[in-house]
Amino acid sequence: MDLLLAGRRVGTHGRAIGIDMTDSMIERARASAAAVGLKQVEVRKGDATSLPVDDQSVDVVISNGVVNLVPEKERAFAEIVRILKPGGRLHLGDIALDVELSESVRRNIDLWTG
Numbered sequence: 001m002d003l004l005l006a007g008r009r010v011g012t013h014g015r016a017i018g019i020d021m022t023d024s025m026i027e028r029a030r031a032s033a034a035a036v037g038l039k040q041v042e043v044r045k046g047d048a049t050s051l052p053v054d055d056q057s058v059d060v061v062i063s064n065g066v067v068n069l070v071p072e073k074e075r076a077f078a079e080i081v082r083i084l085k086p087g088g089r090l091h092l093g094d095i096a097l098d099v100e101l102s103e104s105v106r107r108n109i110d111l112w113t114g
Contacts, residue, residue: 007038
């Protein structure tokens, strides 16, 4: 959804690049973009520790719940810095904790999705 919204935001003269590591999500994203006519949307295969994007070529990076899933967080942030143009922006939506959660909290889906 973030990719489709970004594709609308950049307009027909811009470009929105989505990256996923699974073939099924790549095909789903491509099909969704095509279904709504977003020709400026491109989806590439890769992961957060090795982004298939040129150095200093991106104005905005959007990461919605991805960095939490990456074991090598420092490498993921280094990749973001590498691809951002000078003055580029990072929009990060993740959950950060500094304490271990109890088992009951970890199993409560309403707390994770609220």
